[in-house]
Amino acid sequence: xxxxxxxxxxxxxxxxxxxxxxxxxxxxxxxxxxxxxxxxxxxxxxxxxxxxxxxxxxxxxxxxxxxxxxxxxxxxxxxxxxxxxxxxxxxxxxxxxxxxxxxxxxxxxxxxxxxxxxxxxxxxxxxxxxxxxxxxxxxxxxxxxxxxxxxxxxxxxxxxxxxxxxxxxxxxxxxxxxxxxxxxxxxxxxxxxxxxxxxxxxxxxxxxxxxxxxxxxxxxxxxxxxxxxxxxxxxxxxxxxxxxxxxxxxxxxxxxxxxxxxxxxxxxxxxxxxxxxxxxxxxxxxxxxxxxxxxxxxxxxxxxxxxxxxxxxxxxxxxxxxxxxxxxxxxxxxxxxxxxxxxxxxxxxxxxxxxxxxxxxxxxxxxxxxxxxxxxxxxxxxxxxxxxxxxxxxxxxxxxxxxxxxxxxxxxxxxxxxx
Amino acid sequence: xxxxxxxxxxxxxxxxxxxxxxxxxxxxxxxxxxxxxxxxxxxxxxxxxxxxxxxxxxxxxxxxxxxxxxxxxxxxxxxxxxxxxxxxxxxxxxxxxxxxxxxxxxxxxxxxxxxxxxxxxxxxxxxxxxxxxxxxxxxxxxxxxxxxxxxxxxxxxxxxxxxxxxxxxxxxxxxxxxxxxxxxxxxxxxxxxxxxxxxxxxxxxxxxxxxxxxxxxxxxxxxxxxxxxxxxxxxxxxxxxxxxxxxxxxxxxxxxxxxxxxxxxxxxxxxxxxxxxxxxxxxxxxxxxxxxxxxxxxxxxxxxxxxxxxxxxxxx
Amino acid sequence: xxxxxxxxxxxxxxxxxxxxxxxxxxxxxxxxxxxxxxxxxxxxxxxxxxxxxxxxxxxxxxxxxxxxxxxxxxxxxxxxxxxxxxxxxxxxxxxxxxxxxxxxxxxxxxxxxxxxxxxxxxxxxxxxxxxxxxxxxxxxxxxxxxxxxxxxxxxxxxxxxxxxxx
Numbered sequence: 001x002x003x004x005x006x007x008x009x010x011x012x013x014x015x016x017x018x019x020x021x022x023x024x025x026x027x028x029x030x031x032x033x034x035x036x037x038x039x040x041x042x043x044x045x046x047x048x049x050x051x052x053x054x055x056x057x058x059x060x061x062x063x064x065x066x067x068x069x070x071x072x073x074x075x076x077x078x079x080x081x082x083x084x085x086x087x088x089x090x091x092x093x094x095x096x097x098x099x100x101x102x103x104x105x106x107x108x109x110x111x112x113x114x115x116x117x118x119x120x121x122x123x124x125x126x127x128x129x130x131x132x133x134x135x136x137x138x139x140x141x142x143x144x145x146x147x148x149x150x151x152x153x154x155x156x157x158x159x160x161x162x163x164x165x166x167x168x169x170x171x172x173x174x175x176x177x178x179x180x181x182x183x184x185x186x187x188x189x190x191x192x193x194x195x196x197x198x199x200x201x202x203x204x205x206x207x208x209x210x211x212x213x214x215x216x217x218x219x220x221x222x223x224x225x226x227x228x229x230x231x232x233x234x235x236x237x238x239x240x241x242x243x244x245x246x247x248x249x250x251x252x253x254x255x256x257x258x259x260x261x262x263x264x265x266x267x268x269x270x271x272x273x274x275x276x277x278x279x280x281x282x283x284x285x286x287x288x289x290x291x292x293x294x295x296x297x298x299x300x301x302x303x304x305x306x307x308x309x310x311x312x313x314x315x316x317x318x319x320x321x322x323x324x325x326x327x328x329x330x331x332x333x334x335x336x337x338x339x340x341x342x343x344x345x346x347x348x349x350x351x352x353x354x355x356x357x358x359x360x361x362x363x364x365x366x367x368x369x370x371x372x373x374x375x376x377x378x379x380x381x382x383x384x385x386x387x388x389x390x391x392x393x394x395x396x397x398x399x400x401x402x403x404x405x406x407x408x409x410x411x412x413x414x415x416x417x418x419x
Numbered sequence: 420x421x422x423x424x425x426x427x428x429x430x431x432x433x434x435x436x437x438x439x440x441x442x443x444x445x446x447x448x449x450x451x452x453x454x455x456x457x458x459x460x461x462x463x464x465x466x467x468x469x470x471x472x473x474x475x476x477x478x479x480x481x482x483x484x485x486x487x488x489x490x491x492x493x494x495x496x497x498x499x500x501x502x503x504x505x506x507x508x509x510x511x512x513x514x515x516x517x518x519x520x521x522x523x524x525x526x527x528x529x530x531x532x533x534x535x536x537x538x539x540x541x542x543x544x545x546x547x548x549x550x551x552x553x554x555x556x557x558x559x560x561x562x563x564x565x566x567x568x569x570x571x572x573x574x575x576x577x578x579x580x581x582x583x584x585x586x587x588x589x590x591x592x593x594x595x596x597x598x599x600x601x602x603x604x605x606x607x608x609x610x611x612x613x614x615x616x617x618x619x620x621x622x623x624x625x626x627x628x629x630x631x632x633x634x635x636x637x638x639x640x641x642x643x644x645x646x647x648x649x650x651x652x653x654x655x656x657x658x659x660x661x662x663x664x665x666x667x668x669x670x671x672x673x674x675x676x677x678x679x680x681x682x683x684x685x686x687x688x689x690x691x692x693x694x695x696x697x698x699x700x701x702x703x704x705x706x707x708x709x710x711x712x713x714x715x716x717x718x719x720x721x722x723x724x725x726x727x728x729x730x731x732x733x734x735x
Numbered sequence: 736x737x738x739x740x741x742x743x744x745x746x747x748x749x750x751x752x753x754x755x756x757x758x759x760x761x762x763x764x765x766x767x768x769x770x771x772x773x774x775x776x777x778x779x780x781x782x783x784x785x786x787x788x789x790x791x792x793x794x795x796x797x798x799x800x801x802x803x804x805x806x807x808x809x810x811x812x813x814x815x816x817x818x819x820x821x822x823x824x825x826x827x828x829x830x831x832x833x834x835x836x837x838x839x840x841x842x843x844x845x846x847x848x849x850x851x852x853x854x855x856x857x858x859x860x861x862x863x864x865x866x867x868x869x870x871x872x873x874x875x876x877x878x879x880x881x882x883x884x885x886x887x888x889x890x891x892x893x894x895x896x897x898x899x900x901x
């Protein structure tokens with residue numbers, strides 16, 4: 001299918017290009033020269049950017065089909081302009097067997113929406129006791145190995161896992177949180193948790209785990225990507241480690257760039273997240289670090305949770321927020337607050353995650369995959385259950401108005417979503 | 420959720436969920452109303468017809484005979500019908516979610532839910548989901564709040580000390596896990612007590628304590644000096660298993676209230692305890708049964724305070 | 736419009752009329768707030784043996800469902816045994832009769848009196864219940880939309896006043 005995307009404001013964060021122009025797509029790629037299209041899309045007044053790359057989105061299959069299905073979540077992804085996503089291994093059963101990974105990839109491919117990159121389990125059943133057959137899993141399509149939100153309390157095993165992954169050059173994506181210090185905690189250990197009587201997770205649960213991780217990276221040379229950094233102190237450590245030259249990358253959940261523990265209000269369980277929302281000072285540090293590149297990219301950490309599991313006292317509610325369809329407006333909002341250009345803003349969900357993932361998409365240049373998001377950055381919409389395609393309606397932004405709506409999404413030269 | 424969920428649009432008390440965020444006027448009104456109920460408890464017929472025909476459902480997810488009993492007595496003295504649902508024991512409700520249980524009871528024409536639950540925020544959750552004419556009283560949620568206890572403690576202090584203006588109040592023990600401490604602290608700061616101290620080992624004082632407006636002391640010698648009111652918190656058995664505290668003996672030696680340590684406080688200081696007491700752990704019998712102890716009056720005042728809260732709420 | 740009678744004069748008049756009624760064991764109960772002021776006066780003048788009782792009817796009102804709890808409930812104090820007693824129940828103004836109904840219900844929760852005699856400084860039309868005062872200082876015509884109130888100044892002087900309101 002030959003597609004012509006006309007008169008859009010083409011923004012390519014990688015090259016910095018930001019100008020009105022046409023794009024010609026053929027054979028699933030961005031063509032060097034224009035030609036005769038089978039179809040034309042009028043993108044006048046809209047932004048044409050590389051399709052967004054979300055490094056953490058839970059599709060809830062296999063195992064959690066009552067929460068959401070592959071179909072509904074893939075619909076949500078493309079409605080949010082996400083053309084590539086990595087899904088964490090914390091499905092049921094976890095992605096620790098090649099057969100499961102294979103099945104997931106086939107199912108996703110058959111749906112022909114976004115590209116799905118499964119992240120395999122680092123340990124069997126994510127239990128932190130036994131290494132998985134990483135080479136086999138990589139062959140089935142795993143792009144990296146992770147524990148999801150499950151800890152590896154045994155530091156010796158963590159060391160071995162990193163050594164093993166480093167042997168093959170496999171990236172390891174890990175949350176930095178000390179299992180013991182975080183045990184039983186449901187909120188940031190600060191003033192708000194004290195007032196509300198909630199068990200707290202201190203910020204040093206993250207910094208202690210980071211210190212550990214950095215040492216293990218120095219010792220093993222493993223390529224580690226730090227998932228969902230949450231504290232100002234953690235960011236400061238990360239800065240020093242990057243300065244030192246450690247081969248690290250890092251992401252932050254887009255919610256943590258906007259919200260703090262103050263937003264818990266009167267026990268709002270839609271703000272029950274992992275890692276917890278920390279203080280305003282922490283939030284400010286995260287927003288700044290995402291802008292200066294200390295944090296490479298933003299993720300949605302999309303986690304559909306059914307209503308029953310949120311209508312519970314805070315500590316009993318299931319953590320997580322829906323995010324695929326809010327990634328764009330929330331990133332735009334952050335970019336505006338930091339006074340960044342559109343290209344700089346979008347880099348955090350296009351070229352930067354592409355670099356971490358090691359894929360060719362995330363840029364607009366001849367020969368690159370034709371993955372595009374066409375959106376109206378000014379379009380206001382209200383976050384309601386009806387407005388969301390995801391089965392997860394759990395969002396701290398429910399009822400609020402956000403700016404930034406996708407009009408069309410193209411994957412491999414095919415229009416997979418149109419508003 | 421900007422508006423205080425405890426107050427209705429006219430600023431009247433709709434639910435009692437925590438002392439935090441209650442305006443000074445409402446706190447004082449509760450104390451004043453409780454004062455007028457004390458007269459009722461002193462006569463032969465200890466009943467008034469105020470809540471006749473109304474149903475009070477005691478929904479207790481955490482076992483507690485004493486608190487449930489005082490709420491029951493208070494409700495009955497207002498001529499209300501009382502239904503006790505001890506979910507901790509009843510198999511009927513096990514497995515059902517908190518909100519489903521409430522919805523089922525709502526269908527049985529409840530007017531007031533008195534809710535005690537092990538998770539912080541449970542009462543707030545229930546209050547968000549009850550019908551407009553239904554009221555929720557928090558009888559203790561996790562470690563967050565126990566507002567009627569906080570109020571009866573405030574009533575007791577006012578009864579013996581008259582004015583909060585010049586008071587030094589010391590709260591001793593497991594503040595980290597104590598909803599009683601939190602509720603009392605919020606009430607004291609709203610009513611203007613200038614010096615509120617918490618005393619305990621670091622393991623039992625929460626990280627954000629200073630932000631509550633209290634002075635943190637780690638020794639009785641420092642914390643009890645010149646105190647007008649000493650509130651001893653109950654130390655639960657689970658805390659003495661070695662992870663937070665090594666033993667009851669060591670706790671008693673450094674933080675237990677003995678006659679000797681009480682002498683550090685003002686000569687006319689009063690001693691309070693929310694009960695039940697662990698004699699010999701946080702408080703010695705000689706002090707608990709001594710002349711400065713107002714522990715038993717606290718219980719009596721508790722009934723009047725709960726009558727005041729119920730009658731104010733049910734009429735709004 | 737005719738001027739209001741002088742409360743002090745009415746008070747003296749009531750005291751004279753009641754003197755004949757009073758027995759050794761007679762007790763008096765005043766209803767807050769106006770009835771309490773009047774009762775304090777009468778109790779002193781009549782020299783009753785039993786100490787004065789004071790009643791706050793906040794918890795016995797019949798309009799709780801509509802109005803909620805009354806603004807400023809005071810503590811009722813009945814420092815004598817009601818059982819078998821001849822009671823003088825004192826209020827400032829008798830209007831609908833609901834206050835007296837509530838007061839009687841409350842008194843019966845203290846015990847079973849032998850008799851209750853109602854004494855009011857002024858009565859006006861508008862009775863909604865079958866209640867009447869055995870002793871009333873004066874009958875006062877109150878225009879629609881107004882109410883009759885007893886006031887007491889800093890020197891303790893009583894006076895009747897009309898106020899807007901129901």
